[in-house]
Amino acid sequence: MYRTNRAGELRAADVDKTVTLSGWVDRRRDHGGVEFIDLRDASGVAQVVFRDSEAAKQAHELRNEFCVQVTGVVSRRPDGNENPELPTGEIEVVADRLTVLSSAAPLPLPIDDKVDVGEDVRLKHRYLDLRRTGPATAIRLRSEANRIARELLHDEGFVEIETPTLTRSTPEGARDFLVPVRLQPGTWYALPQSPQLFKQLLMVAGFERYYQIARCYRDEDFRADRQPEFTQLDIEASFVVEDDIIALGEKVVTALWKNLAGHEITGAIPRITWREAMGRYGSDKPDLRFGVELVDLSSYLEGSEFRVFSGALAAGGHVGAVVMPGGASQTRKQLDGWQDWAKARGARGLAYVLFDEHTGEPRGPVAKNLSQAHLDGLAAATGAKPGDAVFFAASADKIEALELLGAARLEIGRRCELINEDEWAFCWVVDAPMFGKTDEGGWTSLHHPFTSPNSDWAANFQDDPGEALAYAYDIVCNGNEIGGGSIRIHDAEMQSRVFETLGIDEAEASEKFGFLLEAFQYGPPPHGGIAFGWDRVCTLLSKADSIREVIAFPKSRGGHDPLTGAPTTITAQQRKEAGVDAKPEAKQQS
């Protein structure tokens, strides 16, 4: 037996008990005759004292992170020596036996939550990083999130089903990770980008309610909130409409935030349509923790002789603005900084007008290009007050202009410190468009090709694909998309009209997802679902800056695992066996 108690759980009530503890040397304090060891295990830390014994001499040899076992008597600390900072601060273990279970080399990083360490070092020695309370807490929180979701969905009658991770490419749009197949040289599995098709098949199979904490893979570039392998809480249900899934999603989010963030979500989470989100916030995942809404100036500036505006409007585009409170006091350098900021985003620049702090007079380079009438009404049209700055975006592509303003809005929120970091602001973004324009002028699914049009567009979405709306919904928290889903198409005729609109002919449809279409010949139930970006949810709940904090062994840029060194090259023998270079025998694609 390695221990009788857990170190962090000892209390005054345990005084006089003889206990054995096992754990790590969190810190040693050597006083030349008395040795203090903070012994740490997963439960916490307890102080161990060695005095006047053979064990004390042994304890002198201990170093940080040695793994040790001690036996001693729990004692009340001498008066005045209690440590109110520690849950175990009233007691200490007066030890008479010490066993070194294993020693530790000098550490490559301090096991200390008070010290910042570079992420590369942390990840290379992640097993030591995770001995620290902060990083370990994020991983434990994730475990709790899993438990809460499982319990809730179990209570709601959902069945947890694992779907394959060796499969064929699903039509999600991202690049696939591919796995060579030894038994059929020259053929490849794809790792799933999501269990999308399988969960729909499970609806055809009659489970009615499915969920899975599913690992997904996408071979795209990194971000602070993106890893090549990530996890979704994936949910699908039959005989549901949009409101049913939204209600379920709210239950999940409410339970998570109540238990893990101490935040009570009261009432229904507000819904905003996709178009409204774009128009007011320039984003399909608006951060509602602050105001500063966009203004549509397209009609107000009608007839403007300023080329930038008139050009955009003549092309049927959009001119909009966003107000930066107090922005007129910015230095020339700061205003130039905005131009660089806009250019980094692919825009030509960011036109602005400043309203004088005292007189309210509009000034700045763009002001000279506007007519007196347009200038006179500008403050009223934008809601700008004296001392504010107004940024403009104009583009023939309305979405492009709105997204630039939306990005500017977020930047204003940051620079003006308008965001309360302790706040949680949720919303559903609903009524997403079914289709988006491709660079080639065709249409592509904004969600995926099985997303159902809403009832208004069910019959005629193909006539005006750019305007058609879907039963598709995203849930957004503080400007992060944490989940999204849709009601699926269960009607073959409607599905073929979607394929037609997407320019997918029957042969291609049957090649890509014939198995799903075939399944749908056998009485598919109406169904829909949602998938939560589980890593993002856990990142938010743990208030972390990066998704990597809630992943035990994350990858760094380029898909490199700093700990194992993966990916690696393979031997010629492995290459041959895997059939990487083999030409497929005449078959496949059916």
Added chain:
RNA sequence: GGUCCCGUGGAGCAGCAUGGAGUGCUCGCCGCCCUGUCAAGGCGGAGGUCGCGGGUUCAAAUCCCGUCGGGACCGCCA
């Protein structure tokens, strides 16, 4: 594919603008002292190709070019 930031003993940083001896700080490490500390304290010590390569210069951590590695963002990606 693009833009930007970072790289200095084991960890974290300063030094760089305005070139002048590997200079400094905090922690860790090694040794000695110390019987009530809890981020213990005191004294002493070791540890460096300033990521790498090239260039400018009498002289480069410092300036220039390239490259590698890490990070943030855009493109891409639900």
